[in-house]
Amino acid sequence: MRVARRLILTGNDATAEAMRQIDPDVVTCFPITPQTELMHKFAEHVADGDVKTEFVLVESEHSAMSAAVGAAAAGARAMTATSANGLALMWEIVYIAASYRLPIVMPVVNRALSGPINIHCDHSDTMGCRDTGWIQLYSENAQEVYDNILQAVRIAEHPDVLLPVMVTFDGFILSHTAEILEGLEDAEARNWIGNYEAKYSLLNTDDPVTFGPLDLQDYYFEHKRQEIEGMWHAPTVIREIGRAYGELSGRPYDLFEAYRLEDAELAVVALGSTCGTTKVVVDELRDQGTKAGLLKIRSFRPFPEAEIAEALGNAKAIGVLDRSVSFGAPGGPVHKEIKAALYGTGREIGIVNYIYGLGGRDMSMDNIKTAFAGLEKVAREGTPDDNIRFLGLRGEGGV
Amino acid sequence: MKERGWTEIPIGGIIEDAGNAATYETGSWRTYRPIWDSEACIDCLRCWVACPDSSIELADGKIAGIDYDHCKGCGICSFECPVDPKAIQMKLETDVAKK
Numbered sequence: 282m283r284v285a286r287r288l289i290l291t292g293n294d295a296t297a298e299a300m301r302q303i304d305p306d307v308v309t310c311f312p313i314t315p316q317t318e319l320m321h322k323f324a325e326h327v328a329d330g331d332v333k334t335e336f337v338l339v340e341s342e343h344s345a346m347s348a349a350v351g352a353a354a355a356g357a358r359a360m361t362a363t364s365a366n367g368l369a370l371m372w373e374i375v376y377i378a379a380s381y382r383l384p385i386v387m388p389v390v391n392r393a394l395s396g397p398i399n400i401h402c403d404h405s406d407t408m409g410c411r412d413t414g415w416i417q418l419y420s421e422n423a424q425e426v427y428d429n430i431l432q433a434v435r436i437a438e439h440p441d442v443l444l445p446v447m448v449t450f451d452g453f454i455l456s457h458t459a460e461i462l463e464g465l466e467d468a469e470a471r472n473w474i475g476n477y478e479a480k481y482s483l484l485n486t487d488d489p490v491t492f493g494p495l496d497l498q499d500y501y502f503e504h505k506r507q508e509i510e511g512m513w514h515a516p517t518v519i520r521e522i523g524r525a526y527g528e529l530s531g532r533p534y535d536l537f538e539a540y541r542l543e544d545a546e547l548a549v550v551a552l553g554s555t556c557g558t559t560k561v562v563v564d565e566l567r568d569q570g571t572k573a574g575l576l577k578i579r580s581f582r583p584f585p586e587a588e589i590a591e592a593l594g595n596a597k598a599i600g601v602l603d604r605s606v607s608f609g610a611p612g613g614p615v616h617k618e619i620k621a622a623l624y625g626t627g628r629e630i631g632i633v634n635y636i637y638g639l640g641g642r643d644m645s646m647d648n649i650k651t652a653f654a655g656l657e658k659v660a661r662e663g664t665p666d667d668n669i670r671f672l673g674l675r676g677e678g679g680v
Numbered sequence: 681m682k683e684r685g686w687t688e689i690p691i692g693g694i695i696e697d698a699g700n701a702a703t704y705e706t707g708s709w710r711t712y713r714p715i716w717d718s719e720a721c722i723d724c725l726r727c728w729v730a731c732p733d734s735s736i737e738l739a740d741g742k743i744a745g746i747d748y749d750h751c752k753g754c755g756i757c758s759f760e761c762p763v764d765p766k767a768i769q770m771k772l773e774t775d776v777a778k779k
Contacts, residue, residue, distance in 0.1 A: 382692035443691065481694055491695035503686035504693050511691075 285463045292455035295423040295462060296362070296388045296448075297322035299430035302470035304332045305386075306357035309348040311339050313367040314400045315452040316390040320362060342367035346374035346387075353383035354492045356482030358434070360385065364452060365392035365406045372410060378445045379414025380508065381492060384437030384477075385445040387415075388430060391553065391604075392452040393640045401641020402452040404553065408605040408614045414508055416442075416515055417582040419552040420450040424462040428532055429579075431465070431473060435522050438477050441514040451554040453641065465530060473529060515583045536585040538577040539592045541567060545574025547656040548596035550589075550619055552578040555602060555637070555644050562649040573653055578615065586622035593623065597660035598631040600652045602672075604638045612669055631659035635680075637672035648672050651680055701750070706733075710753030712770040714746055720767035727757035727768060 296319050310320045327336040339345045345361045352359040378385050389407050393399040420426040433446040481490050527533025541563050556577040566573035603613025616634035635652050638644045670680050721743055728736040735751035737744045758768040
């Protein structure tokens with residue numbers, strides 16, 4: 282029987298622990314709250330000789346991603362980490378990393394983008410770069426952060442995918458909260474990660490290649506189509522690796538988690554730490570006889586639309602929780618994807634978008650109960666005119 | 681060159697053949713054309729050293745001409761030329777074409 286290696290770690294420390302076991306060839310580092318402690322901890326591992334990583338301290342996040350791109354193009358297993366405005370500053374190179382098909386893994390500790398300046402959690406940072414060509418895995422708790430990081434390396438490096446992966450987790454709520462989790466033994470983790478042999482390397486002088494040449498009207502389009510193909514392969518690969526990780530650890534992963542959803546009439550869709558709170562509310566409502574359920578999205582990019590539409594099959598009303606805003610759009614980023622996924626299924630389901638938790642505004646069980654209460658009415662009457670609601674907002678329009 | 685489809689090329693914009701810029705003509709980008717005067721030239725090779733695109737052609741260690749299929753007309757060769765008046769003069773392509 283398997284004996285669990287029990288750890289008490291914050292989300293940041295759980296990430297540093299996973300990175301210690303991965304022992305990346307290169308880690309580039311620039312601090313930003315709430316990611317800073319993650320790199321503090323990893324820097325300790327470097328200083329203590331726990332890893333052989335080349336640890337590169339840079340002068341900005343733009344440089345952190347640029348150095349990671351250079352390292353990955355040289356054939357190294359490269360990682361970095363950031364939050365919010367740091368991600369915004371590296372955005373140019375974030376897009377380039379995916380375009381060059383470099384399997385970089387980057388934990389992103391979700392934090393609200395300035396301004397006004399704010400250091401607490403929302404998803405405006407990672408949702409803002411959902412179309413950069415990176416795979417995005419969202420995490421509910423520190424255990425998932427740890428597990429997602431270890432899987433992300435395999436997903437990114439899979440020859441059918443070869444795309445960088447962002448593992449996101451909620452700033453402070455997860456990054457600074459200690460939880461009990463299970464870790465792999467070092468030998469298990471090393472064996473799981475395996476060796477990485479890049480197909481191309483800038484350092485291979487016997488067979489030199491060019492990275493990042495000018496690519497105009499004649500070939501850019503073809504290269505984007507290849508990138509789309511990599512993303513289209515990703516759902517299968519994420520699922521295969523999630524299954525294999527389950528066999529190793531006892532914790533299987535899929536593209537999303539359906540929690541008491543099968544016969545649910547009122548369904549909430551969410552991602553990140555709020556899913557944990559929502560599960561408690563779902564259990565309470567179930568005890569009271571309400572058929573409530575949760576669909577927790579793990580893989581937002583790629584977005585498994587057909588499977589999600591299927592999983593929401595029995596819902597009479599769906600509440601989509603968005604911890605970010607898509608200004609000027611008909612709802613938040615998750616809301617739009619859910620609506621698009623259900624288009625053409627021939628089902629009339631009332632859908633309401635709940636924007637919540639911006640700038641770290643607490644998302645309590647009461648807030649989630651309010652959302653479910655709203656869904657009861659939607660189930661009876663269909664999608665209302667006020668289908669974008671603001672959960673926990675003070676003043677007019679807040680619920 | 682026949683352009684290939686998206687399944688027929690390396691991913692990510694990688695170019696597998698080293699030195700293939702020679703087969704990709706970029707001379708049409710040029711606004712100013714360097715005109716080399718073999719009589720005035722002292723073969724100091726500064727233009728050859730400074731050219732960012734290997735467009736100064738050599739033969740037996742001496743300047744032999746300019747590769748107009750690849751020269752983009754940046755003018756560095758003319759700028760670096762130490763001869764007075766310069767052995768490489770930049771002329772507007774439109775003016776050269778009229779003649």
